Amino acid sequence: METTLKASLPPPSHTASSRGQAWVLAAVCLAALILPLSFTGGVVATPTISRDLGGSSLALNWITNAFMLSFGSLLMPAGALADAFGRKRLFASGVLAFSIASVIIAWAPNIAWLDVLRAVQGIAAATALAGGSAALAQEFDGIARTRAFSLLGTSFGAGLAFGPVLAGLLIEHEGWRSMFLSSAFVGTFALLLGVPRMRESRDPDAMRFDWLGAVSFTGTLGLFTWGVLQLPTSGWSSFQAWGLIGGSLLAFAVFLRVERRTHRPMLDLSLFRYPRFVGVQMLPVATSYCYVVLLVLLPLRLIGIEGRNEVSAGLTMIALSIPMLVMPSIAAVLTRWASAGKISAAGLLIAALGLFWLSCIDPSNRQASLLGPLLVIGVGTGLPWGLMDGLAVSVVPKERAGMATGIFSTARVAGEGMAIAIVSALLTLFIQFHLPENISTWRVATARHLAMGDMVAVESHVLDTVNTNALVTVYGEAFQWLIYFLILITVFSAIVVGWLLGDQDRQHTDGCQTDNCFGSDNDP
Structure with a gap:
């Protein structure tokens, strides 16, 4: 009887290991949750920060771009550092630095200091995400690893979904500085939760850092x-x-x-010979233009142009991001009947339809609701969003997990930062084209401030020349042309993804565990 009972129980070490894996996964996902919160929260807070600290339109742009730029540009180097110096060490130091930077930002005396500190915050975020993602790849194998990274992607979606409304509530009741203090609190909790249970690992073949x-x-x-x-x-x-x-x-x-x-490069350029690898990297680029840029543009439109408060804008933005909590799971189920490439391409086409619907809504029409088109965009984007993390982690051998996650995360975040910069410049250009001819002296300044949703600054320059309703109409026409550009990029990306990620990628959704996930050099 005793022998039978012992045989039926799992080994104690296995139970402890599983429990430790769960805590590590929870800590990394919690850290991943606050990164998009910091991104979207900064966007929602920009109009309030402008009223409190002042600053030019370029300086206000850097509230978002300083974070995104340092975050995106350092993810790949951070992944290489994680392989060389230890994944646990990078994760712990990144989360700690992120929390400290968030506290200091809450006491920033002016816009210049805030921009610099946002760059520091982005550096810390890159270190935390690269170290945490690489640590997960060492903790889990096979299907469990694919599920862990899908949960990591869902955590990003949750941060994006609730970031605007949480930021709006904090800003309205406690001020914009409280938003950064809350990020520091969550980061500290993630640090205490996961680091004591995380095992150190590194790539034994890693040499000096590139x-x-x-x-x-x-x-x-x-x-x-x-x-x-x-x-x-x-x-x-x-x-x-x-x-x-x-x-x-x-x-x-x-x-x-x-x-x-370089003998041991930070980026293995030979991977780009494989169409499936290129297709995986295309997915975050595509979602940047159909989804992420709207997280920046829409709060500025809702608050600055349409005159809504932060809470109302945040509640509207939930329609865009709430599908991220549901669609990744649906996408995983759909892979039983269709390849990840086809599902992702179909999702991008759905997002393009939502963008077209959004282009038909004039910001001067206060009765029109944005909930419908935003929901369609979120549903469409949620399909590739739920698959691309699992696909990305399968593209290199396990010991190069830091490089793999670094490449993919860099394509995601750097692509998002560049997309935000590009669409911001295009919106300003389109506004200049649509401004009345009688605005000449302050034409460039008017376009810049209008693109940032700073209607107060615009009215102080040109109120005697053109009324507010005309300015809203100009913004609406420019915004419509910008959406047409986003539709073009999204449809093109859907075609490329469907072509590069066809039926052959089914093995990746199941978690490729071989040293050559792409097949031989002779494979198509």
């Missing part, structure tokens, strides 16, 4: 984003702006040369 590659890659993204943001400010014929963009191309050329010559 510093030149990291610097050239970061310079590429930084110079490009800075140049694109500078274009509306200094003019489209600005030598400074185009010089920055040219410098980014030069830095990118240096980066490619360094990675080809």
